[in-house]
Amino acid sequence: MKHSLKIGFSFGLTSGIITTLGLMVGLHSGTNSKLVVLGGILTIAIADALSDALGIHISEESEDKHSPKEIWEATTSTFVSKFVFALTFIVPVLLLELSTAIVVGIIWGLSVLSILSFNIAKEQGARPGG
Ligand SMILES: [Zn+2]
Numbered sequence: 001m002k003h004s005l006k007i008g009f010s011f012g013l014t015s016g017i018i019t020t021l022g023l024m025v026g027l028h029s030g031t032n033s034k035l036v037v038l039g040g041i042l043t044i045a046i047a048d049a050l051s052d053a054l055g056i057h058i059s060e061e062s063e064d065k066h067s068p069k070e071i072w073e074a075t076t077s078t079f080v081s082k083f084v085f086a087l088t089f090i091v092p093v094l095l096l097e098l099s100t101a102i103v104v105g106i107i108w109g110l111s112v113l114s115i116l117s118f119n120i121a122k123e124q125g126a127r128p129g130g
Helices: 003-031 034-063 068-088 090-095 098-123
Strands: none
Touching (some): 034 068, 034 090
16 A cells, blocks of 8 residues: 555544544443434544644655655545544444444444554564564
8 A cells, every 4th residue: 555545544544443432432421412422423524534634744744755646645545534434433323222332333443443453563564463
């Protein structure tokens, strides 16, 4: 995978999952309202994804070794990855009872993160978990 896309994908995915999980757990125990949790997920999917994409943009720009095209690829893939992965958490909230949806969300999020870190480790030639 290209450096710019890999940066955006791995950062957007990780941050999308961890931020959304933290928010779901917090809002669930604070409000116990599906609507509030859905609103929170949407806010992360849009506002937080934009702010992360901007952060990646500035960080890639400051490396001073990428073309504008590569920088924008990293920016866009960060936004899209975080947007998409944050939105996946809407599915269990819509389909299940809220406390069940939180558990399913945690399992889903941690599984995706393990797959990602396994693949990164594999790509770097390291032994998984080592
Ligand atoms: Zn870079």
